[in-house]
Amino acid sequence: MAGLSPGYRFTDLAVQLGDLTFGVVDDAGVHWHCATLDGWDSPDVRAEMQQREGDHGAWAPPVYLNERVIALAGKAFAPSAAALDGAIEQLSTAASLTDTTLLVGETVPKMATVRRSGKVLAQRLTGTAMEWSVQVTAADPRRYAPDFEQDNTGLPNSTGGRPTPYTVPYTLSATTVSGQVDAYNAGNIDTRPTLTISGPVSQPSVFGQMPDGSVRMLACSFDLGPDDVLVIDTDAHSATLNGNVSRRRFVSAPQGWPTIPAKGSVSYQFRAATYSSTALLNVRWRSAWM
Incomplete structure (x- = not known):
């Protein structure tokens, strides 16, 4: 993938966390790959079934969505060791402790407002490559259209x-x-x-x-x-x-x-x-x- 220009997009599904976009080459020449987007498909639900006494089955209660926990993971390839250092800092900044936007470029783009809820992991594979992962949580489990x-x-x-x-x-x-x-x-x-x-x-x-x-x-x-x-x-x-x-x-x-x-x-x-x-x-x- 050497020689790809900044802004080059190498996947149809771009994912953006704050100011960091995965699936493209950034301005520093770093190739950001996002292989995992766990939790984007659905949050967990909560419901308390009440068993029917002396009968089969249970009484169906209301069902609610829990908060949406999302795990992102992938790899990044940098043109230099300094660029990889900058990429690690950029990843840590993107997984903000305060409200930030997670945008997924599906056919109908959708976004959620998230905060960091786990460790930011950046495992160096070489001097210019790493595996990374972050976990964020959307208190409001809905996924929204990006524009009001x-x-x-x-x-x-x-x-x-x-x-x-x-x-x-x-x-x-x-x-x-x-x-x-x-x-x-x-x-x-x-x-x-x-x-x-x-x-x-x-x-x-x-x-x-x-x-x-x-x-x-x-x-x-x-x-x-x-x-x-x-x-x-x-x-x-x-x-x-x-x-x-x-x-x-x-x-x-x-x-x-x-x-x-x-x-x-x-x-x-x-x-x-x-x-x-x-x-x-x-x-x-x-x-x-x-």
């Missing part, structure tokens, strides 16, 4: 807000109107969007119309001023005002948090107690896979 999708909407022009008092069940018109963002998840597990509301707006709410026609509402019992921004994280179940003030206790989700199911689309409809021409809802999400 997002869309914005203001309050609908045709109404001045949501009706009060509320009645159960909540219903929404099936007619497409302004004030709505449609979010599609192309993956095979639910994904959890981030909703950002910019003021001024009085008692904003977001209705998520699910694929089965049901509606999940997020309602805020306070007003946002002209410079206020409220970020609602449907994964962390948090609501943060202006980057540092929790408003979670003032946000209710009586039907559950409006996540986007696998192969499904959710229509997020923006409403408020009174109309504001400059109020804005941003919905940001990524497709997710198991």
